[in-house]
Amino acid sequence: MKPIKLLALFVIPLGIIIAAVPPDRVKHFRLTADELLQEAGAGVQFVSPDVVADMLVQKDPSLRLIDVRTPEEYDAYSMPGAINIPLSSLLSDEYTDILNQEAYMNVFYSNGSVYANQAWMITRQLGYENNYVLEGGLNYWFGNILSPEVPSQTNPNEEFAKYDFRKSAAAALGGGSIVATEGDAPSVKAVKPPVTAKSKKKPAGGC
C-alpha cells in the first residue's frame, strides 16, 4: 500500500472523530473564586515598595510600572517610566498585549492599593500572569520611600539599613535630599532587598 493511503487511513477517521465531538470539553483555565480568594489572602500579588525602588535605581528593564489612575492624575504625577492604563479601560484590546505577557513584571499602582488590587484581580481572573500590585500605593511610596522617617535610636540595625537604602533611593529617584543618618547610630551599608519576582523565558520554536 502506498504510504499516502496508509496515512489517509489513519488520519481521516481520527479527524472525523475529533470533528464530531463537541468542542470545549476541557475546563479552561480560569481561577475559581476559591483559588482567587486564596491568592488574594496570601497577598502574593504585592510587591514591596523597597523592591520596586531598588529595581528603579538599578534600571531593571523587566520592571513595568502601570498607573491605573485616571489620565489627569497620571499627568499630574507618575512614577518614573510608568505607563497609564486607567482602570476603566483595562479590558480594552489595545492593552491586552501589555497585560497578558511573560517578559515583563507589571506592577500596578494607584493612590492607595484598592484600584491597583482591582486591576490585579481582573487580570488574574482572566488567567494573566506576571501582574503585581505596589504595596501601599503612591501614598506609602511618598511617605516612606521618597521621604523616609529617621528611625529612633533604639531600633535594630535593619531599620537603619532600610532607612539608608530608602534615603539613597529617594535621592536617585528625585525625592528628598541626602542627609547622613544623625546621631552615633552604627553605620550599616544599605542592603539590597531580596527580589522575589521571577522572569520566565518564552518558549521559542522553528525549524
Add this chain to the structure above:
Amino acid sequence: MGPLAPYEIISENTNFLLAFFIGIAFGWVLESSGFSSSRKLAGIFYGYDTVVLKVFFTGAITAMLGLLFMSLFGWVDLDLVYVNPTYLTSAIIGGVVMGAGFIMGGFCPGTSFCGAAIGKIDAMVFIGGLFIGVYGFAFTYPWWEKMYMAKYLGEPKVSEKLGMSDGLFGLFLIIAALCMFIVAEWAEKKWPREEY
C-alpha cells in the same frame, strides 16, 4: 520541556541538557532524511522533490491530532499552550524574507546547521548570512520597531476566525493536507529530476 522546567521539577541545567540531546536527535533525523541537502529542500519550489512539504505537513497534522485528542481526554488545557502572538505586518514581511532566503540559499535555519555539521560549505555560508541578518536587524531595530510591532492581533486561531470548532477545522486541514500530498506526488512525476 513542557511543564517540567517552569514548575521546577527539573532544574534549568537539566533542561538544557535534555534540550541538547533532543537537539542532537532532531539533527540526526533531519540529516538521515536527507534534509541537509539544499537540492532536496529547494525541490519543493520547483516541484521535483516535495518531501519537505510532506514531512512538515505530516508533522503538523500529527501534532494537531495529538493535541486535540489530549484536550478531549482532559490531559492538556489548550489555553495554556503557548501560541506565538501574531503581528500581521512583520509576519508577512518575515515570511517573504524567509521564503526568498529559502529559495536562494536552499536551506532553512535548522537544516543549514545540519548541513554545516556534515561539512557542507554552502550551509556554512548560509549560517554566515543568517548571522549577518540577525545582527543587522538587532542593531538597526529602532528603525524597524514601528513596523515590527504593527497590526498586533493577539493570539488568533483560524478556527475562531472562521467560527467553527477546532475539531472541524482539524478535519478540513487533514483533507487539505492529503490533497496537497496527492498534488505533490503528481508534481514529482511531472517534473522529475535525477538525484545526484
